[in-house]
Each structure stands twice: as structure tokens, then as C-alpha cells.
Amino acid sequence: MTDPVLHGYFRSTASYRVRIVLNLKGVAYADAFHHLRKGEQRAPAYLALNPQGLLPALEIDGAVLTQSLAICEYLDETVAGPALLPVDPIRRAKVRAAAQAIACDIHPIQNLKILDRLRGLGLNDDQVNGWAAQVIDEGLDAFDRLIAGEEGPFCFGDQVTLADICLVAQLVNARRFGVDLRWPRLVAVEQACLALDAFSKATPQNQPDAE
Structure with a gap:
């Protein structure tokens, strides 16, 4: 199985959130960088993955997930490791x-x-x-x-x-x-x-x- 691919940018706040969760869960991943100030998130190839043209996007388990909180909760629900949300x-x-x-x-x-x-x-x-x-x-x-x-x-x-x-x-x-x-x-x-x-x-x- 190939590692998930995180489409992000070092200065992207939302990408930072997902990087933290991937690390907390011990998930190895590959990076695909898109320079926000150069507008690379609006390139046709990336828009085909995420029509919003926003970072991050995560290619994982045969799907492309967008929106950082949705990605974080997906990882929390599917990957063993410290829970990010209380039980109560x-x-x-x-x-x-x-x-x-x-x-x-x-x-x-x-x-x-x-x-x-x-x-x-x-x-x-x-x-x-x-x-x-x-x-x-x-x-x-x-x-x-x-x-x-x-x-x-x-x-x-x-x-x-x-x-x-x-x-x-x-x-x-x-x-x-x-x-x-x-x-x-x-x-x-x-x-x-x-x-x-x-x-x-x-x-x-x-x-x-x-x-």
C-alpha cells in the first residue's frame, strides 16, 4: 500500500493541522507542495483533486479528502492512536x-x-x-x-x-x-x-x- 499524499504548503495553517494529526497517529505520508503565493493551488491538475483550490487535500484509502477538520476527524476515526475528541x-x-x-x-x-x-x-x-x-x-x-x-x-x-x-x-x-x-x-x-x-x-x- 502506498503512503497517503498530503497536498499542502509549509505556511498553510490548515495543512499544519493535518501534519500534526498525521504525526500524532504515526502515519507516514508523502508531500505534494503547492506554493500558495504563486497560485499553484489553482493549477488545473490540483483543481481536479480539490475544486475549491484550497489546501490541504489528502489522498488516502482510495479517496481525496478536503477541509482540514474533516481530514483530522477521518484520521481520528480510522487510525489507532491518541483520540482527538473526548468520549463524553x-x-x-x-x-x-x-x-x-x-x-x-x-x-x-x-x-x-x-x-x-x-x-x-x-x-x-x-x-x-x-x-x-x-x-x-x-x-x-x-x-x-x-x-x-x-x-x-x-x-x-x-x-x-x-x-x-x-x-x-x-x-x-x-x-x-x-x-x-x-x-x-x-x-x-x-x-x-x-x-x-x-x-x-x-x-x-x-x-x-x-x-
Whole structure:
């Protein structure tokens, strides 16, 4: 059986999430890189795999999967290893909500397509970056309050969950846009995660296509 193929880009936040999960689950995979700033994700060959022209996509088990959270949950459901979602339905819903608060509400605002459209509306780079930074700041502040009652080194206790995976990837974006990381709890979670090989090996700077 051939290894899965991850279509990604070192700086893609969503690709970073999937790399972490592949590592946590011990899944060997091959990389196929698509340079976002060069528009390679819009090449016909890639659009045939993912009509959205977004990264990542994962070729696995005879299928092509898209959307990072869907990919992560598929891996969680089909590959042995640490579970990314709690068994308890309420806890499970809370983890999913925290993950989606980042993946659905914060992260999309930094998508190149969105930022380019803002520039097309006449905003200069400082205005575009400032707007993105404000969205990240407000979103992370809400995320910090969502997990305020939780103990443990990770977002929801002693075990890594989908929420941690989304948070760590998003903090890379936060720094890129100059956001002041004024949340000690979030920074502590990031440090606990990056102490794990699965996270550290998945960081953008450790990818073969890193610039």
C-alpha cells in the first residue's frame, strides 16, 4: 500500500493541522507542495483533486479528502492512536466548538483570497493586515474565555485534542500579523504542545518547502 499524499504548503495553517494529526497517529505520508503565493493551488491538475483550490487535500484509502477538520476527524476515526475528541458527548461538543471557533471564524479571514479582495476594494497593506490582526485578537480573546475553566497543560486537560491542534497552528498566524499574545494560558498550551515531536516536526519552518 502506498503512503497517503498530503497536498499542502509549509505556511498553510490548515495543512499544519493535518501534519500534526498525521504525526500524532504515526502515519507516514508523502508531500505534494503547492506554493500558495504563486497560485499553484489553482493549477488545473490540483483543481481536479480539490475544486475549491484550497489546501490541504489528502489522498488516502482510495479517496481525496478536503477541509482540514474533516481530514483530522477521518484520521481520528480510522487510525489507532491518541483520540482527538473526548468520549463524553458534552466534552466532545466543547472541543469541536473551540476548534471551529478558530478554523471557521478566525482563520478564514487570513486566507489569501480574502486579503486580496480587500486590497481590490482599495485597502492598503497596513489596513488589510491591521484588519486581519484585529480579527485574530478578538477571536483568540474569545477562545481564551472558552477554555478558561479547563485545567491541564492542554486546552481540555491532560490529552491533546483538536482544539490544541487548531490553536497552535493559529498562533503562527497571530505572530505573522503582529498580534500581541496577551493570553498566558494560550501560550502555555502552545509550549506544552510544541514539546511533543508530533507538533515540533509539523511546524512550518521544519517542512521541506520552507522558505
